[in-house]
Amino acid sequence: MSKTTRILTVDDSASMRALLNHALTSQGFDVAQAEDGEVALEWLALNEVDVVITDINMPRLDGFGLIEKLRAGNRHRDRPILVLTTESSEEKKTRARSAGATGWIVKPFDPEKLVAAVRRVAH
Amino acid sequence: MTPEEIQGIFFVECEESLAAAEQGLAQCKAGTQEADTINAIFRAVHSIKGGAGAFGYEALQAFTHVFETLLSDVRENLVPLTPTLIDLLLRALDVLADHVTAARESGTAPEDAALLRELEGAMANAVGQACAAAPTAPEPIASPPFDDEDELTSDFDLDMMLNDLAAAPPIDEAMAAEAPDGWQVHLRPHAGAMRNGGEPILLLRELVALGAECRECDISAVPSLDDFDPHQGYLGWTYIVPDDVSESAVRDIFDFVGDDCPIAMGPGATIPPTQIDKPKAAPVIAAAPLAAVAPSPVAKPVAAPAVAVPAAPSVEAAAEPAVQASNPAPGSAPPAAPAPGQSIRIDLIKLDKLIDTVGELVIAQAMLAQRLQTEGIQSNEELTLLEGLTRDIQESAMSIRAQPIGSVFSRVPRILRELASSTGKHVNLQLVGETTELDKTVIERLGEPLTHLIRNAVDHGIEKPEDRLAAGKSAEGTLTLAAEHRSGRILIRIADDGAGINRARVLAKAVEKGLVAPDAQLSKEDIDNLIFAPGFSTAATITNVSGRGVGMDVVRQNVKDLGGRITIESEEGKGTTFTLTLPLTLAISDGMIVKVGDQTLVIPLTHVVESLRPDPKDVQGLGANRQMLNVRGRFIPVVSVGDAVGAHDAINMPHEGVLIVVDTESAGQAALLVDNIWDQRQFVIKSLDTHYRNVDGVAGATILGDGRVALILNVDTLVASAVARGMGLEAA
Numbered sequence: 001m002s003k004t005t006r007i008l009t010v011d012d013s014a015s016m017r018a019l020l021n022h023a024l025t026s027q028g029f030d031v032a033q034a035e036d037g038e039v040a041l042e043w044l045a046l047n048e049v050d051v052v053i054t055d056i057n058m059p060r061l062d063g064f065g066l067i068e069k070l071r072a073g074n075r076h077r078d079r080p081i082l083v084l085t086t087e088s089s090e091e092k093k094t095r096a097r098s099a100g101a102t103g104w105i106v107k108p109f110d111p112e113k114l115v116a117a118v119r120r121v122a123h
Numbered sequence: 124m125t126p127e128e129i130q131g132i133f134f135v136e137c138e139e140s141l142a143a144a145e146q147g148l149a150q151c152k153a154g155t156q157e158a159d160t161i162n163a164i165f166r167a168v169h170s171i172k173g174g175a176g177a178f179g180y181e182a183l184q185a186f187t188h189v190f191e192t193l194l195s196d197v198r199e200n201l202v203p204l205t206p207t208l209i210d211l212l213l214r215a216l217d218v219l220a221d222h223v224t225a226a227r228e229s230g231t232a233p234e235d236a237a238l239l240r241e242l243e244g245a246m247a248n249a250v251g252q253a254c255a256a257a258p259t260a261p262e263p264i265a266s267p268p269f270d271d272e273d274e275l276t277s278d279f280d281l282d283m284m285l286n287d288l289a290a291a292p293p294i295d296e297a298m299a300a301e302a303p304d305g306w307q308v309h310l311r312p313h314a315g316a317m318r319n320g321g322e323p324i325l326l327l328r329e330l331v332a333l334g335a336e337c338r339e340c341d342i343s344a345v346p347s348l349d350d351f352d353p354h355q356g357y358l359g360w361t362y363i364v365p366d367d368v369s370e371s372a373v374r375d376i377f378d379f380v381g382d383d384c385p386i387a388m389g390p391g392a393t394i395p396p397t398q399i400d401k402p403k404a405a406p407v408i409a410a411a412p413l414a415a416v417a418p419s420p421v422a423k424p425v426a427a428p429a430v431a432v433p434a435a436p437s438v439e440a441a442a443e444p445a446v447q448a449s450n451p452a453p454g455s456a457p458p459a460a461p462a463p464g465q466s467i468r469i470d471l472i473k474l475d476k477l478i479d480t481v482g483e484l485v486i487a488q489a490m491l492a493q494r495l496q497t498e499g500i501q502s503n504e505e506l507t508l509l510e511g512l513t514r515d516i517q518e519s520a521m522s523i524r525a526q527p528i529g530s531v532f533s534r535v536p537r538i539l540r541e542l543a544s545s546t547g548k549h550v551n552l553q554l555v556g557e558t559t560e561l562d563k564t565v566i567e568r569l570g571e572p573l574t575h576l577i578r579n580a581v582d583h584g585i586e587k588p589e590d591r592l593a594a595g596k597s598a599e600g601t602l603t604l605a606a607e608h609r610s611g612r613i614l615i616r617i618a619d620d621g622a623g624i625n626r627a628r629v630l631a632k633a634v635e636k637g638l639v640a641p642d643a644q645l646s647k648e649d650i651d652n653l654i655f656a657p658g659f660s661t662a663a664t665i666t667n668v669s670g671r672g673v674g675m676d677v678v679r680q681n682v683k684d685l686g687g688r689i690t691i692e693s694e695e696g697k698g699t700t701f702t703l704t705l706p707l708t709l710a711i712s713d714g715m716i717v718k719v720g721d722q723t724l725v726i727p728l729t730h731v732v733e734s735l736r737p738d739p740k741d742v743q744g745l746g747a748n749r750q751m752l753n754v755r756g757r758f759i760p761v762v763s764v765g766d767a768v769g770a771h772d773a774i775n776m777p778h779e780g781v782l783i784v785v786d787t788e789s790a791g792q793a794a795l796l797v798d799n800i801w802d803q804r805q806f807v808i809k810s811l812d813t814h815y816r817n818v819d820g821v822a823g824a825t826i827l828g829d830g831r832v833a834l835i836l837n838v839d840t841l842v843a844s845a846v847a848r849g850m851g852l853e854a855a
Binding site for chain 1: 124126128129130132133135136163165166169170172173174176177178179319320321322325326329376378379381468
């Protein structure tokens with residue numbers, strides 16, 4: 001691809017962020033990190049990104065709340081957003097989709113699948 | 124960052140999560156929980172589960188899953204939070220802590236089968252839940268093999284798109300049905316597939332990357348240009364997929380879009396029908412829930428025409444997102460939750476480097492002040508300003524290393540629970556000043572002595588319930604842990620309301636052990652302090668609680684290593700209080716700067732009891748060259764610091780110099796003879812062995828205000844070796 005895909009990872013767990021960072025940077029992605037939805041919103045207000053990967057359960061502003069706010073604005077209405085979920089049931093998928101997620105990554109994730117999921121949605 | 128380092132972060136997080144959960148459950152138990160308390164507990168356990176899965180700790184993951192499921196029921200108000208349940212959750216938390224320890228140390232996972240059954244039994248739907256509670260092992264879905272990943276990531280360009288569309292000319296129906304070398308998949312992305320940042324062309328490319336070829340593109344639904352709405356899905360495709368590509372690999376590609384891009388497989392299937400919104404209708408179409416692609420049978424050639432087209436009128440469906448959006452996730456943290464301060468993680472080495480440099484800055488500032496003084500420029504505003512700023516920087520740097528002592532206190536409830544089950548003594552805990560901050564290293568090294576003191580208080584201090592009732596006390600004892608700052612140091616009190624120290628028994632035991640003479644006249648305080656003597660233990664039978672071969676002497680040593688002191692106050696029948704006085708940081712200590720001949724030395728203030736100019740008659744010779752000082756009727760050896768360090772021109776007559784009475788670990792008290800006391804100030808310890816080598820009797824070095832280096836005396840080894848040289852004579 002012509003330029004590096006930029007990814008923002010949002011997770012309150014530092015080890016999960018480190019794992020994502022490790023898996024993604026090793027594949028050449030440019031990764032930024034935020035520790036909850038509020039921090040992510042602040043960061044996104046000032047920075048450009050190609051894909052957002054967010055955890056759902058977080059303090060302050062959770063993943064669905066973050067997506068809702070991003071979709072409500074113009075800049076990120078069509079931004080690919082993947083949610084990290086621990087379950088892959090149809091019910092969870094439907095909920096993620098109706099909350100505005102582009103797709104999901106089931107934790108614990110396989111690095112290859114993570115990268116595949118990002119490439120599947122990266123415009 | 125290596126995987127090991129990431130695991131390290133995970134275990135640090137586990138500790139934080141365990142502490143958070145412990146705190147939350149303690150609030151529940153005390154009845155002071157808030158709306159977000161259960162959420163916080165849930166998040167803590169959930170976070171451990173996430174990491175456990177990621178790092179492959181299966182036992183930990185399985186346990187946290189059950190734990191989390193029960194917490195989820197509590198959060199959803201499906202299960203009432205009764206005191207019994209809180210106790211169960213607390214016990215589960217203890218086992219969880221053991222699981223974490225086992226994972227960290229590659230040890231054996233704790234026995235949790237019985238507890239798991241209890242947890243499952245407490246769930247909202249106890250019977251049905253048992254099945255659902257199976258650990259969420261990742262579904263064994265074969266990951267799609269990407270032969271050519273670059274293909275997927277190439278840029279979105281029109282040429283490529285047109286190529287995709289015109290990949291193959293439409294062909295004969297009969298020929299398509301035969302599909303000699305592959306199987307067919309039919310698909311049609313609806314408008315919804317482009318919603319939420321979705322991009323169908325990427326999915327088609329991924330399909331091509333699997334080796335699929337476009338057989339047909341249905342353009343029949345494309346309207347005239349006037350009616351064309353770029354947000355609609357007008358096209359449908361049929362692809363031929365190679366036989367070695369599994370159905371699930373193809374379904375995986377379309378996992379995210381669900382029924383916004385229906386797919387159909389097998390020879391009998393056709394391209395799903397179009398679903399076009401009225402132009403200018405709501406810009407989004409909601410996915411009709413669960414009208415999904417039917418799960419395909421195992422054998423792929425006989426796959427049914429398995430597409431259910433969502434027939435819901437778009438107007439009706441469009442109402443749904445609004446409802447969903449206003450209710451994003453039950454139990455998710457309300458955005459108004461109290462915002463914890465943001466934080467970053469810093470490598471301790473970097474931080475210590477900063478603190479070290481700040482220490483140098485303090486010294487440099489002192490040197491400058493002294494220089495200006497000798498130059499006759501005593502008071503100027505700039506220096507005062509610099510002094511103030513230096514002090515502020517120093518305090519800020521110290522506070523970065525500081526942590527609230529609550530992290531140590533939070534482990535206490537568990538200790539008490541364990542003690543309650545092994546001794547039958549239930550103890551109420553009162554915490555005071557949990558937010559008091561002190562140095563991280565001090566906190567880390569405080570855990571062990573504190574634990575020992577608490578075990579000791581419960582085991583030896585607090586009486587059995589029946590004895591307490593007989594003494595007119597409540598059946599449950601009370602343990603108070605209090606922390607506060609006082610004049611640059613931190614005071615930690617561990618107070619019980621038990622029986623107090625039985626001095627007659629302590630004295631008898633000390634005499635029996637030969638620690639004191641039978642006819643010794645000891646004050647109450649002296650007797651109390653006997654319990655710190657090495658090898659002392661008063662427990663009639665050694666219990667598995669406090670009799671672990673570690674005595675109170677080790678506790679005192681631990682505290683002393685931290686530059687602190689420990690004192691006892693005890694009243695028979697009322698209880699005992701241990702008071703720990705600790706420095707706020709280990710990097711800076713208080714010291715007495717003394718002159719000995721041509722040397723300037725530092726004596727750490729933690730050892731100093733008192734200093735005095737002796738009367739000639741208070742110093743008595745003993746043997747050829749040994750002197751004893753009479754301190755209020757007690758004789759202690761006089762140690763000449765000048766002799767010990769080989770200083771020139773040092774005063775060697777005690778009554779001409781100053782004697783500093785010090786406490787030592789192994790040799791009791793001693794009086795250090797120095798010429799005079801020069802100053803008392805804070806100093807930054809520079810380790811000697813990193814720059815030179817370890818020297819007996821010297822704890823390190825520091826830089827004085829005038830730039831000179833002064834050695835810091837290691838009082839313990841200095842006195843011990845001097846006393847040993849003194850012909851084996853002991854202080855009475």
